[in-house]
Amino acid sequence: MESIVLAGACVLAIYAGLGGFAWWLRREIDEIMNELDGNLAQVIQKILQDLPIGDFEPPNPVQMMIMQLIQDNMKPKTIAAQVRDEAGLFTAAESES
Numbered sequence: 001m002e003s004i005v006l007a008g009a010c011v012l013a014i015y016a017g018l019g020g021f022a023w024w025l026r027r028e029i030d031e032i033m034n035e036l037d038g039n040l041a042q043v044i045q046k047i048l049q050d051l052p053i054g055d056f057e058p059p060n061p062v063q064m065m066i067m068q069l070i071q072d073n074m075k076p077k078t079i080a081a082q083v084r085d086e087a088g089l090f091t092a093a094e095s096e097s
Contacts, residue, residue: 059067083091
């Protein structure tokens with residue numbers, strides 16, 4: 001009977017030790033993550049301050065024309081079915097004026 005009580009006490013002690021270790025580990029990881037977050041924020045601010053944002057040349061008219069052509073070609077194309085007569089032959093499309 002004493003061995004069962006002793007085994008139970010050992011198991012409880014192990015669980016208490018693991019719980020304490022988990023609590024300590026979570027606290028350490030939280031501190032490290034906060035420190036890393038602060039360091040990353042400082043690095044990002046430094047990089048953004050050193051970048052020459054806003055010091056670029058605006059596009060010239062030829063570049064704008066090429067960009068417009070590319071945008072127009074990216075639009076989906078629609079295909080219209082040609083009209084056939086009763087014999088199955090294609091008919092001339094009527095002009096809309």
